[in-house]
Amino acid sequence: MQHVSHAPRLLRDRMNTTRNKDSIVRYQNMQQLLEDLEKTGQLVKVTEEVDPYLEIAEIQRRAYRAQAPAILFTRVKGTPFPMVCNVFGTLERTRWIFRDSLRALEGVFKLKIDPFDFFKQPWRYAGAPRALWSTLPRKVKTGPVMANTTTVTKLPQLHSWPMDGGGYVTLPQVYTESPDNPGFMKSNIGMYRVQLTGPSFVPDKEVGLHYQIHRGIGYHHAEALRRGEPLKVNVFVGGPPAMTMAAIMPLPEGIAEILFGGALAGFRIPMVTRKGELPILAEADFCICGTVHPGEQKPEGPFGDHLGYYSLAHDFPLMRVDTVYHRDGAVWPFTTVGRPPQEDTVFGTFIHELTAELVPTVFNGVREVHAVDQAGVHPLLLAIGSERYVPYAQERQPQELITCGLSLLGNTQTSLSKYVIIAAHEDNPMLHTHNFREFLTHMLERTDFERDLHFVTRTTIDTLDYTGISLNQGSKLIWAACGPKKRSLQDTLPSGLTLPDGYSAPRIFAPGVVVLQGPKHTAARDEHDTAMFTLAEHLQNQSADLSSLPLFVVADDADFTAADWDNFLWVTFTRSDPATDMYGAGAFTHCKHWGCKGPVIIDARLKSFHAPALEEDPAITAKVDKLAAKGGCLHGIL
Known part of the structure; x- marks a missing residue:
């Protein structure tokens, strides 16, 4: 194992160094990134063999909790490929990875907010033209990813939780194009989980493709079904770190993620284009090429998901595998999800930082939103909006706020929210959605519970949420409140409180x-x-x-x-x-x-029909304890 102990000083030096034009770092692939992480003490290597069945996942979760460096496992049981985790394990490291392209991208976002600011402070937008030029992918005839082929069963078979139904890809970039309008501009890249192995699938020939509702791939699949054609799908793993981030970016419908990926990367993303074939990310570590044929589904799951419970087995599209490519020296990046916070919490925070100022341009009247990570992201959305419809009313009541809430439930990824709790900016201009205690107090003081709860029933909900009346179906609530305080809140139980039997x-x-x-x-x-x-x-x-x-x-x-x-x-x-x-x-x-x-x-009790909560295997926990103890290969890291 290699561990650079003086990482903090090196990291500070690296982050504070002013580079000239020739020293700007933009990571073209995973290899460049890992090399730089190691040089700056942000990566350690583990040479002892680890098991992708539960053990490596528990190491990753502990590494995230410990704010540890990225960890490269060079010997992984059952596969010739090394695995790396915790690359995005801290917000500081994630910002550092994109340090030389973020300013240009933020400049582009700022232009959308206030284009006239360009003329006021042009020096702030020196990188914006390059960021705009970088959005367009670059077509190439071949790339490093095409160097070798392998099979699905030789890939790392990550089992994150004891009840997982097989090996999974947990940081995939699933690429599709519109059958009606093929090309990059109508493409979609999403982080849809891919089940590599399991009792439902013919080894090396089939994998499971799980995508949730309101995802771009769904629109492409619908077009293919209407045309009676198979849908081509490419699953990229690794490559430029910007492409991993692009796959989870909640962009408005109609904006291709690959364009954002180029802007965040700071260079035009090279894509291998061949006649009649779906483009392939040239610098990816791996690419699984396949097709989804009309009417072909098989059970996918169970899988321990980011709400902290298992997604149970359900029929999802079957992807027939055509070819599996990998580059020389390919490394398999992975993460695990589970009850928040996990590494995907960093993704959410980073995206929020990038897009917070864009919220009013997407949702008219909405000033701030916060998809609460501790609640599993989609179950709870806090928002602050404006209440200006009847400013002269003697008693202000939610009106514009309800419009804001409906807008949030009708656009982008906020449409998957279950509880939308929205306050009026005018009541407290200092209120923010990231202080939940203050926010909830504000709402409880002002809500008229005879008036201010607005339900949408028997509608679509997040596929991973098992609280509804069936898969993908349940209800939503807009809880809106404004105006003066209606009550003071008590912080002690009343002396005469009684409860019925059973409570x-x-x-x-x-x-x-x-x-x-x-x-x-x-x-x-x-x-x-x-x-x-x-x-x-x-x-x-x-x-x-x-x-x-x-x-x-x-x-x-x-x-x-x-x-x-x-x-x-x-x-x-x-x-x-x-x-x-x-x-x-x-x-x-x-x-x-x-x-x-x-x-x-x-x-808020667990219901008789809910999926079980995630629990780690005690035997695996004891094994990882030994690795983290004095004398173990992960001592001082976990």
């Missing part, structure tokens, strides 16, 4: 928020739980004053849920469907509108 351990989690423990959930999917109606009725008839406690959350384990904000957010919003799992004291429905006169209740 216990109430405690104040935050001002106005009570967490309590409920009985085990037994109701069927798409049904209310009568035990929750019992609780709502009991609270309605409560002798204790609950006017300052507007939110009750029912969990399986009140101690765990109330231990910290991470637990509270994860339990509350990954285990509840708004329409099915929200109840209220004094609840009513008037002309299809639901509200309540007393506290709102969120049923």
